[in-house]
Amino acid sequence: MSKSKPVLSSSIGKKLIMSLTGLFLCMFLIVHLIGNLQLFKDDAGLAFNKYAYFMTHFTPIKVVSYLLYASVIIHVIYAIVISLKNKAARPIGYASYDGSANSKWNSRNMGILGTVILVFLATHMSNFWWKYHNDQTPYIEYRTDLSTGVTTHQEIQAADFHDYSIVSENGVEIVKARDLYKQVDYAFKNVGLVALYVIAMAALAFHLIHGFQSAFQTVGFNHKRYIGLVQFIGVWVFGVIIPILFAAMPLYFYFR
Amino acid sequence: MSAHMNLTLKVWRQKNDKSKGQFVTVQANDIADDMSFLEMLDIVNDELTRKGEDPIYFDHDCREGICGMCSLVINGRPHGPKYGITTCQLHMRSFHDGQTIVIEPWRAAAFPVLKDLAVDRTSFDRIQQAGGYTNVNTGGAQDANNILIPKRIADEAFESATCIGCGACVAACKNASAMLFVSAKISQFALLPQGQTERYERAQAMVDQMDAEGFGNCTNTGACEAECPKGIKLTNIARMNREYLGAKLFREEDIHG
Known part of the structure; x- marks a missing residue:
């Protein structure tokens, strides 16, 4: 038994990368979902727009967001590398192959599901992230009467918007912000986009029902006492609750 | 009384490891449903030999489910349509009269086809040789149970050791992917005290060889x-x-020098 190869060039090392980046992206989903639940608040987007500013300007969050972009890219690259190697491992396929007899459809088609999610991600980023970062969203001003707590809002022009600001004068709090909420509202009037989002969330559900527990198996965590909990979380939290709540957002804006 | 059936076989025929293979249709007539799948192939081969044709080449040895030689993918499933058995334990009662059965060799780059349905599985041997062993002292054998092993550990190691490769x-x-095979071989030693000396080198060497x-x-x-x-x-x-x-x-x- 001689000196062995570096860990990341091995099959198990590559799987480890897939597993860790995948789990990190799963953690992100929880944060992203909780933040976005503010879209359901009927406040003309005051809470959501404040949150959007915080998420794009608080340094630790920015650091994590770059890790996130890196994770998506690494997850995709390694998926391609591993898939190519797997294709090469069986140069001549079976004339007759009964995959459903021994494995679930989603476990065999993670690449297709992942591609749907990647297309969605590109669309999603261009819909909101790109527009928010390139001054392509509308602007809004909220005026809250601090004595009565009543908030009014109006769209303002780019000329009247200098930067995100919260000022209080004469008992009125004035918040000026980029109106990402309005952008969301606008985007989800497009039925094609709503359909893409809902389909992508279905793909995400099936991807994670296999992916979450698969990631634990890859890092070697398959303990009789806890694996049931891992599978439960994988199916119900990441496969059902999270995708349904995300899918509810475009549907809510489309039908309200 | 056993029922008899006539079957159409679509069998992968390949002259040798260099040539390109193809499916050939062969009739299997008057097959008793008590026969094993390999006995059915024996009957077909008898007929082919009588006609002066090359019999279908397939691996087999013990015919009692412990040697692991009978490597046939039958209608898209390794060892055929049942679970937990080898091809020799598969009986023709799992098929019906007039059925078409597709028979293919294992398909993997690491298992090149030697002829027809037989593949070269020496890649498994090389993985085993890379680390699937323990070093022992020569001399007189130790008394039994000299090394204490909890029963559940012994049982778990035994479960892994039942792999027939x-x-x-x-x-x-x-x-x-060969990970189920390699992991069974690594597990069997990793669990037992006798396997500890080479434990971590073994895992690395066997995975490297597998890759x-x-x-x-x-x-x-x-699926595995x-x-x-x-x-x-x-x-x-x-x-x-x-x-x-x-x-x-x-x-x-x-x-640390």
């Missing part, structure tokens, strides 16, 4: 576990991952 895991896997042979990467579909004639569990793969990553990240000992 047939390669159905590779054949079933959509990625032609060098050109097997695919596991994507945890579970479902098709394994010996019921080797996926938990073995999790253990192999632990052994390998643990060895790589924490246990690779170098002398």
